[in-house]
Amino acid sequence: MKRHLISAGDLTRDDALLVLDTAEELARVSERSIKKLPTLRGRTVVNLFYEDSTRTRISFEAAAKRLSADVINFSAKGSSVSKGESLKDTALTLEAMGADAVVIRHAASGAPHRLANWVRGSVVNAGDGTHEHPTQALLDAFSMRRRMGRIEGLKVAIVGDVLHSRVARSNVLLLQALGAEVTLVAPPTLLPVAVDTWPCQVSYDLDAVLPKSDVVMMLRVQLERMNAAYFPSAREYSRRYGLDRERFARLHDDAIVMHPGPMNRGMEISAEVADSPRSTIVEQVANGVTVRMAVLYLLLSGSEPAIGGDL
Amino acid sequence: MSDARNQARAVLEGPDIHRALTRIAHEILERTKGAEKVVLLGIPTRGATLAFRIAERISQFEGVKVPVGTIDITMYRDDLRLRPARPLGRTDLPAEGVDGRTVVLVDDVLFSGRTVRAALDALNDVGRPRAVQLATLVDRGHRELPIRADYVGKNLPTSKSEKVKVYLQEIDGRDAVLLIKGDDRPGAGETNGER
Amino acid sequence: MSTILIKNARILGGEPCDILVRDGVIAEVGAAAGKAGPAETIDATGLIALPGLVDLHTHLREPGREDAETVQTGTQAAARGGFTAVHAMANTSPVADTAGVVEQVWRLGQEYGHCDVQPVGAVTSGLEGRQLAELGAMADSAARVRVFSDDGKCVSDAVLMRRALEYVKAFDGVVAQHAQEPRLTEGAQVNEGEISGRLGLTGWPAVAEEAIIARDCLLAAHVGSRLHVCHVSTAGSVEIIRWAKSKGWDVTAEVTPHHLLLTDSCVERSPVGPYNPIYKVNPPLRTNEDVLALREALADGTIDCVATDHAPHPVEDKETEWAAAAMGMIGLETALSVVQEAMVETGLLDWAGVADRMSYRPARIGRLSGHGSPLEAGAAANITLYDPSVRTAVDPAAMASKSRNTPYEGMTLPGRVVATLLRGRPTVLEGKLV
Numbered sequence: 001m002k003r004h005l006i007s008a009g010d011l012t013r014d015d016a017l018l019v020l021d022t023a024e025e026l027a028r029v030s031e032r033s034i035k036k037l038p039t040l041r042g043r044t045v046v047n048l049f050y051e052d053s054t055r056t057r058i059s060f061e062a063a064a065k066r067l068s069a070d071v072i073n074f075s076a077k078g079s080s081v082s083k084g085e086s087l088k089d090t091a092l093t094l095e096a097m098g099a100d101a102v103v104i105r106h107a108a109s110g111a112p113h114r115l116a117n118w119v120r121g122s123v124v125n126a127g128d129g130t131h132e133h134p135t136q137a138l139l140d141a142f143s144m145r146r147r148m149g150r151i152e153g154l155k156v157a158i159v160g161d162v163l164h165s166r167v168a169r170s171n172v173l174l175l176q177a178l179g180a181e182v183t184l185v186a187p188p189t190l191l192p193v194a195v196d197t198w199p200c201q202v203s204y205d206l207d208a209v210l211p212k213s214d215v216v217m218m219l220r221v222q223l224e225r226m227n228a229a230y231f232p233s234a235r236e237y238s239r240r241y242g243l244d245r246e247r248f249a250r251l252h253d254d255a256i257v258m259h260p261g262p263m264n265r266g267m268e269i270s271a272e273v274a275d276s277p278r279s280t281i282v283e284q285v286a287n288g289v290t291v292r293m294a295v296l297y298l299l300l301s302g303s304e305p306a307i308g309g310d311l
Numbered sequence: 312m313s314d315a316r317n318q319a320r321a322v323l324e325g326p327d328i329h330r331a332l333t334r335i336a337h338e339i340l341e342r343t344k345g346a347e348k349v350v351l352l353g354i355p356t357r358g359a360t361l362a363f364r365i366a367e368r369i370s371q372f373e374g375v376k377v378p379v380g381t382i383d384i385t386m387y388r389d390d391l392r393l394r395p396a397r398p399l400g401r402t403d404l405p406a407e408g409v410d411g412r413t414v415v416l417v418d419d420v421l422f423s424g425r426t427v428r429a430a431l432d433a434l435n436d437v438g439r440p441r442a443v444q445l446a447t448l449v450d451r452g453h454r455e456l457p458i459r460a461d462y463v464g465k466n467l468p469t470s471k472s473e474k475v476k477v478y479l480q481e482i483d484g485r486d487a488v489l490l491i492k493g494d495d496r497p498g499a500g501e502t503n504g505e506r
Numbered sequence: 507m508s509t510i511l512i513k514n515a516r517i518l519g520g521e522p523c524d525i526l527v528r529d530g531v532i533a534e535v536g537a538a539a540g541k542a543g544p545a546e547t548i549d550a551t552g553l554i555a556l557p558g559l560v561d562l563h564t565h566l567r568e569p570g571r572e573d574a575e576t577v578q579t580g581t582q583a584a585a586r587g588g589f590t591a592v593h594a595m596a597n598t599s600p601v602a603d604t605a606g607v608v609e610q611v612w613r614l615g616q617e618y619g620h621c622d623v624q625p626v627g628a629v630t631s632g633l634e635g636r637q638l639a640e641l642g643a644m645a646d647s648a649a650r651v652r653v654f655s656d657d658g659k660c661v662s663d664a665v666l667m668r669r670a671l672e673y674v675k676a677f678d679g680v681v682a683q684h685a686q687e688p689r690l691t692e693g694a695q696v697n698e699g700e701i702s703g704r705l706g707l708t709g710w711p712a713v714a715e716e717a718i719i720a721r722d723c724l725l726a727a728h729v730g731s732r733l734h735v736c737h738v739s740t741a742g743s744v745e746i747i748r749w750a751k752s753k754g755w756d757v758t759a760e761v762t763p764h765h766l767l768l769t770d771s772c773v774e775r776s777p778v779g780p781y782n783p784i785y786k787v788n789p790p791l792r793t794n795e796d797v798l799a800l801r802e803a804l805a806d807g808t809i810d811c812v813a814t815d816h817a818p819h820p821v822e823d824k825e826t827e828w829a830a831a832a833m834g835m836i837g838l839e840t841a842l843s844v845v846q847e848a849m850v851e852t853g854l855l856d857w858a859g860v861a862d863r864m865s866y867r868p869a870r871i872g873r874l875s876g877h878g879s880p881l882e883a884g885a886a887a888n889i890t891l892y893d894p895s896v897r898t899a900v901d902p903a904a905m906a907s908k909s910r911n912t913p914y915e916g917m918t919l920p921g922r923v924v925a926t927l928l929r930g931r932p933t934v935l936e937g938k939l940v
Contacts, residue, residue, distance in 0.1 A: 018398055025383065025399040034436045039386040067386075088825050108827035109695075109706040110781025117778050129829070131706030169706060192703030193711075297386075302396030311779025 002308040004123040005295055006112045008134040008173040010309030016141070016177055018307060023142050023287070023294035029066070030290055040069035043300050046099040048090070048115075049126070050076040050106040055261065055285070056126050060103045060135075063292035069300070072097065087111060091118035100300055104128070116311055122299045130164045136260055137170035139291040141178060143280045144215055146287070147256050152179035157209045159185040159241060160219030160268055161230075163192055167260045168219060172200050185209050187241065189230040206241055210250050217258040218243050218268045234267060244270040256280055319476070322467055323488035328448065328479075331464030332361065335446050336368035338462050343413055348441070350409055351379040353417040354430055355400030360479050361448055362417035378405035382416070382437070387429035402437075409438035415462075419477040421447040424458035449488055451475050508546070508930060509533075515550035515891060517881050519857035525555065527887040530930035534883055548935070550891050553924055554857055557865040558590025558888030560877050562653065562682070562760055563736060563813035564838065566592075566623065568614065569607070570599025575818035575908045577614035580838070581621040583816070583907040585933040587838040588890035588923040589621050591869070591877045592816075596628040597658040603628035603639035605647035612649035620933050624872060627651040629670045629681060633659050638670060645677040652873040655682035657736055658788070660718060662688050667722060671731040678873060680732040680758075683722050685743070686789065690714035695829060697770040697790045705774060705781065707828065710790045712740040719743050723750035723757050734871055735759040737815050739789040741799035748808045758871050760813035761800050763837050763844035768913060769794050773828075777916065783824045783831030784913050787817070797848075804863060805854040811868040814841045818909030836907050843919040846894055851920065876929070887930035894921045906939060 004010065011019070029035060045064040049057050057073065064071045074094070087106075094102055101122040104112050109129030116123040127133040145151050156175055162168045162184050175182050182200035184191065195202050203209050210216065221237060231237045238244075243257065248270075251257075257269070257279045265271045274281055299305040323331070343349050346369055353362030359381040366379040383400035385391075416430050427445055434443060446462035451469040467490070469475060474491040478484075512525040517535070526534040526545070566580035575583075577594070584592045594611050596602035602611060608625035615623025627644035631637045633656045644651040654674060661667045661683060670681050691714045696702045698709025719735055723746060726733035735747060738759045750757040770791045776782040785791055803809040817834025824831050837844075845864065849855040855863065861880075869878020879885040897920050902910040926934040933940055 022399050025401065028402060032437060037386045037436070038432065039391065086822065086825070087827055087830075106827065108829040110829075111827040113779045113781045114827050129706055130708075166706060169704070193698055193709060194700040194703045197700045198703070297399075298396045300396070301386075301391045302394055303392050304395045306396035306398075 002305045003310050004112070004116050005134055005299065005308045006116065006123060006125045007132050007309065008137045008170040010134070011174065011177065011307060013177045015307040016138070016174060019138055019291065019294050019298060020142050020145060022298060023291045026293045026297070027290045030286075035066055036068060037066060038068050039297060039301050040064070040067040043069045043100040044072065044098055045069045045296065046072045046074055046094050046097070046102045048074045048094065048102050048104045050104070050111070051127070053105050053127065056105060059285070059288040060126060060292050062289045063296055066289070066293055067296055069296065072099070087114060088118050091115050095119050101296065113311060122305060122308070124295065124299065127166055129166070131166050132170045133166040134170045134174070135288070135292055135295055136167050137174040138295065139284060139288045140171055140217065140258060140260070141174055142291050143258065143284050143287045144256070146283075147280055148214060148254070151175065154180040154214045155212055156180050156182050156215040156217060157185050157213040158182060158217045158219065159206060159243070161190045161221050161225060162186045162195070162219070163190045164222070164225070165219050171217065172198055176200065183209050183213070185241070187231055187237070190225070206247065207250070210247055211252065213251065214255050215258060216243060216251065216255065217260075220260070220262065220264060221268050238267055242268050242270065243273050245272055248273045248276070258284060260284070318492045319489040320492075321487050322490050323449070323465060325486035328464070328486045328488065331448060332364050333368055335462045335464060336365050336372060339365070339415060339446070340369060340373060342444075342461070345373060346375050346377050348412045349377050350405060350407065350412045350414050350440075351377055351417055352382045352409075352414055352434070353379070354426060355381050355383050356482060357477050357479055358418040359401075360481050361419060365417060365446065378407045380405045382430060382433050384426060384429040384433050387432040389425055389429065402433075404437060409434065409440045411439070411441050413442045413444065414440040415444045415446050417446045419448050420475050421445070421450045421460050421463075422453055422475075424454045424456035427458050428456050448477060449475055509544070510548060510927070510930060510932070511545040512548045512550050512555065512889070512891070515553055515555035517555045518861055519554050522551070525881065525889070527889075527927065527930045530887055532881060532883050532885050532887050535881065548891070548925055552895065553891045553893050555881055556588065556857065556861050556890045556892060557878060557881055558890055558926065558928065559588045559842065559864045560868040560872070560874060561589050561592040561814050561816070561838065561841075562734070562811060562868045562872055563657070564592045564594055564816040565597065565818065565834070566594040566611070567818060568598065568611065574820050577611060577623060578618045578620075579906060579908040580816070580818070581615060581618055581623060582939055583836070583838040583905060584621040585926050585928070585939060586906045586923060586937075587840070588842050588892060588926050589838060590888040590890070590926065590928045591622040591624060591874055592838070593624045593626050593653055593872060595657045596626050596655060597633055601628050601632050602626065603631050603633070605640065605643040608644050608649040608651050609647050619928070620939070621928060622877070624653070624874060625649045625651055626653045626655050626657070626682065629654045629656045629661050630666065635659060635661060635663055635666065638666070638673065641670070641673055641679065642677065645679060652677070652679050653682050653734070653871075654679055655684065655736065657682065657684045660684050660686040660688060662718070664721060664725070668725050668729060671726055671733065672729045675731050680734045680871065682734040682736050683718065684736050685715045685718035685722065687714040687717050690717070695786070695790070696773050697792045699770065699793060701770045701774050707773075712742050712792065712796075715740055715789055716742040716746055720746050723747070723755060726757060727753065727755040732756045733758070737762050737765065737789055737813070738800065738803075738809055739765050739792050739796065741796045744799050744803040744808055748803070751808060758810045759808070760811050760868070761804055761809045762815045763812060763841045763848070764835055764913060765792065765800055766797060766804070766812070766848040767844050769797055772913070781828040783826060783828050784835070784911055784915070786828060786831050786833050787835050788833040801848055801852065801854055804849060805859070810871060811863050812841065812845055813868065814838050818907055819911050820909060824911050834911070835913050836905070836909055836911055839905050839907065840900060840912060840914050840919060842892060842923060843921045844914070846921045847919055850894070887927055889927040890923060891925040892921060893924050896920070896922050898922065
């Protein structure tokens with residue numbers, strides 16, 4: 001049975017389109033004065049956040065509240081979790097509280113899969129380690145479709161630290177299902193060894209890829225990577241893989257620039273590119289609430305979820 | 312076709328539907344003094360189509376352009392948890408909005424009244440109409456809530472186990488209302504089965 | 507004066523015959539043995555008789571982690587698996603790096619009597635990789651340690667490894683290396699490849715194992731010493747060991763049952779979904795090509811023996827997210843079944859081959875006396891009786907080990923150990939501990 005949204009791979013093409021179409025309707029709700037819907041009244045959504053991510057947590061919280069769900073925020077800091085309570089015991093606690101859905105953010109890849117073994121409700125992955133972040137991919141696809149009018153056939157470049165990026169993994173799976181052509185662009189050190197088995201193209205050369213791209217998605221690069229010898233210096237990274245004004249000028253006129261945030265301005269993206277009208281970075285945040293509403297609605301409103309996968 | 316197996320009987324054909332909608336259009340004009348400040352809101356999917364047809368008739372008769380739109384009630388249903396999560400319909404309010412206007416809700420089949428109850432809730436969240444009226448192509452009885460239609464195309468006596476299915480040219484390629492017998496599944500017929 | 511007559515056993519899968527055991531020694535083998543007067547009888551009709559199995563690599567957890575396993579429960583598991591001697595790795599707490607600790611472990615084995623326990627001594631003090639442990643003292647102790655290993659950690663310092671290899675020559679010892687280049691495996695979780703990339707788990711490259719094996723083979727050749735390679739897991743390692751052996755160097759190697767049967771695809775797909783830490787092990791499960799290469803290498807003798815790397819962990823150390831889980835799986839009670847499945851059913855080894863890889867050769871590598879001898883008159887009566895004809899679903903709850911972390915739960919595997927005799931004394935009969 002469909003039950004969870006842990007991987008973008010859990011979504012068929014039809015599932016993904018249903019989420020986007022539902023989000024499209026829900027976006028209209030966000031525009032009216034009464035933004036609240038009664039749909040999930042009496043349902044409980046737990047935000048279980050083991051990593052600090054105020055943006056994502058607030059986004060899920062707003063989505064659940066707009067659908068009238070009860071929201072419980074369970075953050076690892078200052079709770080029994082930080083005192084060494086196991087994920088399983090936390091799961092059993094949430095189960096006892098009657099959580100219909102658990103939105104989990106965790107530093108360990110696969111934690112949502114483990115959690116799904118111990119709770120009866122739906123598990124929604126809000127980012128697990130270096131694995132996946134499916135609602136981010138959905139909101140990216142939604143933002144793309146709103147700007148470009150379509151996803152099928154779009155040429156999307158995903159640029160940066162693919163190796164450690166849950167956003168990249170989810171986007172590759174989702175965009176492939178939706179018919180976009182994805183090219184990953186990164187220094188070889190920041191690509192997984194078997195990336196050639198992924199359903200996408202791979203390039204080390206940003207300048208060669210840019211003129212052919214409709215969408216350029218810049219990934220956050222963490223400076224810690226520099227100390228682990230993934231690249232020699234921030235400046236060299238920025239010079240070879242950063243999106244600055246000169247590179248931006250080489251994009252065709254309709255192309256858009258995306259970033260999942262938070263950005264390192266001046267590192268992977270220059271300030272003027274981030275703030276340009278062709279950047280979707282701000283609307284990605286607004287679309288995040290809408291898309292997460294769609295996901296929660298499709299998972300929780302009925303007798304069983306309309307989307308997602310099982311273990 | 313499954314209708315044949317289930318012993319479907321056409322209770323309204325194309326011309327009957329045409330006449331019924333014409334009558335409803337006239338009645339609306341009469342009751343609302345020339346459709347002044349009226350907004351037609353159809354409940355997707357077929358109620359929306361009917362709303363557009365009625366609006367078209369009104370403009371033919373009186374030359375008035377009645378604002379028309381759609382209001383999806385899925386998020387307000389009281390039976391959401393009885394079935395798997397379902398896709399949303401379109402809510403498209405006319406630019407004029409609904410505040411201070413007479414909203415005529417349009418649906419294809421009036422049955423338990425629960426859809427209309429949901430529509431009233433949905434309407435409440437998008438504005439404050441002066442009055443709300445209800446038009447339906449078929450009233451098949453068996454109300455479960457204190458709701459009645461102001462405009463009815465045809466009153467159709469049915470048993471609870473029967474199903475009423477409305478076909479419209481724009482969606483289904485033909486106009487007809489079928490009465491389908493013999494579905495004894497538990498719960499069958501408790502909604503009109505169209506959404 | 508105990509006398510046991512084993513009737514109709516098929517020694518190494520051969521024709522049925524009788525084995526007469528008297529005073530812990532095989533007195534007679536063959537039809538004549540049946541006429542030996544009054545004796546306790548074991549009907550071994552349909553059963554294969556193997557020399558008692560010898561394991562070069564287990565973790566019995568005592569002292570220190572008695573919540574996971576003890577010498578008692580570990581040797582009970584060993585007996586149930588058909589073993590008559592097991593080597594106990596040194597990574598206990600305290601570490602088995604002194605004569606005191608190894609003697610304690612050895613004595614516990616003798617006291618319980620389910621299976622001989624041969625302690626492995628640490629190569630470096632505290633497994634810290636800085637200073638040699640007192641290898642000679644352990645060799646001279648009652649435990650007569652011959653195998654030295656920092657298993658769980660790699661002796662990565664080339665100079666230290668060279669010295670250890672040289673030093674153990676004085677008492678015919680062997681250094682058993684856990685081949686894992688530490689820098690290449692920082693934070694590593696699963697085999698680096700397709701699956702690590704998809705699952706977003708830090709990759710554990712094959713080269714981290716192969717580079718150390720290559721270096722150690724060269725070092726062993728250079729100083730003229732013996733090297734044993736623990737739990738070989740990659741096709742590349744096999745190639746290197748094959749090359750070293752072709753040079754005539756004294757290099758031996760082991761493979762675990764799980765590396766002969768399971769692949770890293772288990773991490774992506776299991777009955778309870780992906781990331782089930784029951785499959786988390788060091789070295790990690792590798793690819794199908796690796797499994798096939800390991801089987802072939804075991805068949806042709808490039809890999810000398812099967813060693814379980816039995817690594818018990820309590821439930822709470824496995825019921826966690828992947829990264830937080832402990833590495834290792836239990837294996838003593840399923841080893842022979844897995845070898846039958848992977849090697850015998852596939853036609854790669856016959857039962858004589860199984861005896862060689864699971865008894866003769868490991869005993870020889872460990873310089874164990876009284877184990878690993880052919881079932882002939884005069885040999886110590888260490889005998890395993892095995893029924894290869896049954897297939898059963900693996901049930902962790904039915905195991906003797908204190909821990910339940912078997913990766914085979916629910917899998918149907920062939921064979922069952924019916925009886926184990928340690929120096930003529932049954933430790934297991936009818937599949938149950940005596």
